[in-house]
Amino acid sequence: MKSDFGSAFLRAEDLIQHGVWSELNLTIKEAHPPDTLKIKDGKEWLDKEALSFVESDQYLVMGKLNWRLLRYATGIESKEEAVGQTLILYAARGDWFGEKGVAALRIRIPKEGVRPNVKKNIMGTDITGQRFHKPVAPQAPPPVAPKRTATEQINDCQTGAELLELLRKWIKAAPVHTAPEKWLGIAADSMTKIDTSDYHEDALDSYIQEINNNAQLTIHEQTQGKS
DSSP, rough: OOOTTSSBBBGGGGGEEETTEEEEEEEEEEEETTTTTTEETTTEESSSSSEEEEESOBBBEHHHHHHHHHHHHHHSSGGGGTTEEEEEEEEEEEEETTEEEEEEEEEEETTTTTOOOOOOOHHHHEEEEOOOOOOOOOOOOOOOOOOOHHHHHHHHHHHHHHHHHHHHHHHHHHHOOOOOHHHHHHHHHHHHSSSSSSOOOGGHHHHHHHHHHHHHHHHHHHHHHHH
């Protein structure tokens, strides 16, 4: 096993498998004393103890807590007995290093085993089996289309039917005091500018009348609604 991040040391994110926080079963190959492992491309020595494993080319840094957990997990009485022991690593979430919701590695203790006297906030919350939620970058709101003028909307109409539908929408949204003649004037003017081949030549009067009836009906409905 090798970290996708290229680290020589195991980290909590190395336990993410197929988007789920998982456990890692390892066999201890060697216990390394401080100042025996090179870090930072061989430029410095690691000043902490670490374990190496049969199944992984990464190391686990061993602080006081990890050594305590290992003793409770395996029953070893000294660090020299660590070689050949198996352990289970899991990820826990807690507030550490001055940050909230940080993931860290922990050594699992068997459920039937005796547990060390370690505060819960130090052990953190076991997140094994939970899905790893990738942070979602905030998305910019969709661009708002600029408001189009009445003339622009009329010019977009290609047929009399499209113009009629546009005028119907306007009339439906018009305030009660709007005079129907305003819409009739727009309709008559617009009919001379667009293709009205979808209407018979003798249908213009009935077209205008339909708009007029629509306007009168809308005004009547709005007036009744306020009475």
